[in-house]
Amino acid sequence: MIDRRITSSERVDAGPDKPGQPSSRSLIDYILSLSSDLLVLEHLEDFIKRLAEVAISLFPIKAMILYLMDEAENFVPRYVFGFPEDRINSIMESAIYSRREVEDLEKKTSIPVGRFSRFYPAESVNINDDRELLTTLDLSRISEPRRSEDEFHPLDALDIKFLERSGKEIGSMFICATTTGKKLDEESIAGLELLASFASVAIELIRLREKEERMLSSLEKRALQISQIFSVTSSILTVSEPQELATRVLSLIQELFGFRSCSIALYDPFEECYRWKAFRGYPKEVVERAIRLRIPKEIAYHDIRPEYRVGYLAHFRPAEKTLPEDLPYHFTFDSVEAAERAMKTPRSDPGAWHPLDDLTFPIYNRNGQVIGLISPDQPLDNRIPDRESLELIEVFVSMVAIAFENASIYQEASEARDEVRILNRLMFHDLMNYSMAIRGYLELSLGQSSEAMMERYIDRAMRQLDQISELISKVRKLSAIKSADKRNLMRIDLATTIMSQATRTAGLFPSKSVSYNFNMESKEAYVMANDLLPDLFHNIFMNAIKFDTHENVVIDVSLKKIIDDSTDPRSVYWQVSIADRGPGIPDDRKQEIFLGSQRLTRAEPGRGMGLGLSIVRSLVSLYGGRIWVEDRVPGDHTKGSVFNIKLPAA
Known part of the structure; x- marks a missing residue:
């Protein structure tokens, strides 16, 4: 927000004496000559300053507020002129109206006085609204009746709108007092509307330029991020151990995409649930709490329902859609009660990140099964990521899925190699032990004169043969299962x-x-x-x-x-x-x-x-x-x- 304020002592003279006597034509010509300067200004701050200077130099304006509509469709003071310094701060911070409030006030309390100008008479002002008193210059006379029909009462206000080509209001010049103490005549209102028309065009041009600059900056940033993604791809595709891979992936998510924290849950086939395996950016006690969690499939799948899909991989479930049964699995909260309190906390604005928001990217294997979930959390700018940002993360997660598939194949191959090694040990080392035991028992039996002792050693040798038979049978079965x-x-x-x-x-x-x-x-x-x-x-x-x-x-x-x-x-x-x-x-x-x-x-x-x-x-x-x-x-x-x-x- 531009923190630009003008007091009456700073008033600027940008032209000839105030046009009271000149003809309507000379006023229009003068407005046109000054307004042409507005169209070439590239920065909104410079434009607002120049617009205020032009308006107060051409018309008998004693106090005025310039409003512009922000992204949340609130009308916010951007420039204050004519008020005492101690009041200016309060106006900038508090005299804010939502679009709906403005529309309601127009219908109930204003009178049209031009093509897009409305007059708010003192008789309709709600003095119980602190914002109305803030924007009133002379508070000592608010209870006095109107002295004459043409008087500009301290509670009167004249609103000259800035309109887009579509007709949508994007701001206004809100005149709170005049130097003459009189209402502005039709000629002055027409002149202000002409100035507001140029201002509307200038605002659109400036915002288009700003949008173009943001797009160019975004494209440059996107190209850089894509380049970084591909440059680090080799560093994850060659990681063979899943835990090491998960840790490396989270480090790159923080580095490339601007999140304070993130985590990965992997599917555990033994327990048939998802378990958090890697973390970045969380305190130790939060990590310890998460490790203990066992997330049932049905709970994990809540976050990747079709209605939450915002891309081909990205799923965003807003805090407002959190289900009560999900609360025990939000490990960032130390209790369900804390999570419930967070549920009752409203989002600061539609684009702000909420502590209960869930951004999830499923990791699919070659069979289309969800083997893991990547959950970036707490964006550095505290804003919900836009579509372009999500697309970049999706490109990265696609690479991650391939890396996990490679790690899985490597792990399977390692296990198969280990099994072959172990089976070889059993077949050769253990069979050798059995054979040596049999040989020993047979030699002992041959040296016995007692038939009973001979039978005893032969029986032990036979048991060893049974062990060999059982071992061979089990090894054969394992081999048969594998094939x-x-x-x-x-x-x-x-x-x-x-x-x-x-x-x-x-x-x-x-x-x-x-x-x-x-x-x-x-x-x-x-x-x-x-x-x-x-x-x-x-x-x-x-x-x-x-x-x-x-x-x-x-x-x-x-x-x-x-x-x-x-x-x-x-x-x-x-x-x-x-x-x-x-x-x-x-x-x-x-x-x-x-x-x-x-x-x-x-x-x-x-x-x-x-x-x-x-x-x-x-x-x-x-x-x-x-x-x-x-x-x-x-x-x-x-x-x-x-x-x-x-x-x-x-």
Whole structure:
């Protein structure tokens, strides 16, 4: 805003004596000669100053306010003349009217006195409005009646409008007092309207030039940003570790696009939710709060609904559209109550950024699945980003999606390499250990004179052979799963498979009493699988019985149909839950037990540990499902585990 004020002592004489006597023609000619200067001014500040000088030099104006409409369509004082210095500050700060207020006042309290001039008589002024008193020069006479018909009463005002070519008002010369104490005559009003017409054209020209300069500046900035985006692309496309990549991406978002803070959430297939993985610009306590959050798919997808799409990737959900169920997931607030208070805080203006605004860019993989969410926050200018800015971020996010895809491929290749290395260790190192043990037992048996001792060592050797057979069988199955083709899957009854494997596995432990509590929602539950499906449940039942130290082993088995509301169209699944009463699994290992390479590398040599759950996890992945483990008694892992398997219904 231009902070330009003129007091009566600073009055400028820009021409001959005030035109009271000259003819109408000479006044028009003089206005034309002065106004031509206005059209060449390039800066709004210079223009407003010159316009005020021309108006007060040509007409008997004692006090006047120049108003211009801002982007929020409020009429704001831009120039004040004739008022005491102590009043000028208050006028500049407080005498502001919305477009609707101006239209209402015109209809209710003003009289047309020209083509686009309106007179506000003292008799219609609302003196209870502090703004009306602010713009009244002589407050000592506001209660006095009008002395004559042509008097310009202290509460009178004359408003000469600035109009665009479309007819929309963009400002005005608001005359609050005259030097003669009289109303302006028709000739003066016509002259002011002519001056206002030139002013309107000049304002449009200046704003067009300013817009052109902004566009040129924006184009230059855009070209520079695009150049920067492509120059840093190689630095992210070669990053192979997802966490490192996420951190690098956020650093570039801050640097290139002007955000104080930003974060990335990645999809966790084990927990079937999104988790915040990388942050920039947030305090430590905020980051710690975010890391603990588990964002369900349906909550995460609230921010990327079609109605919030503002580009091909960008989604903007304004604070006013925040849903109550989303509040616990706004990690920038330390409580739901704090978020609720923020919801009640109005936006300062339509373009201002609100603390609850959500700007989200989904990261898609090659299958069109949302594997992550990028959330820039707190723009440096505290404004909602414009379309051009969003387009630049979208270009960058497209590159980021490719980088995450590359990192995923690299990770898969690394895991495959690790599995091959581990399987080789098992096949050669562990088989060598088994073979040496067998050789030792056989040599011991040959040296025994007692037939009983001989049989004892031979029996131990046979057990080692069984271990070799089991190890080879599991390795072969893992290899078969890795090379399996989903196109060869067929409809198999899950319920029948579970029942048969429960009976078969219990029979392998004749020394234990094994009982099952079945809660099967349906006798038939078809899924797409192959002939390895029985092995999935065989391994889980084996662990449940093997590690349960109770004499009577009890296992709870349930089967139910569930619907995933977070997918579109909604997907139907069969969920199997197998609860044991074994030693349980600590929270810090609940995910690790399914990560074959980590589990196997921690296993004791010669035991072949970890292969069973590796087979389980690989089969679930092949069938398009999910497996996770929970405590049978929530919060106490020592009371046993619940293995949950969710497979798509066929």
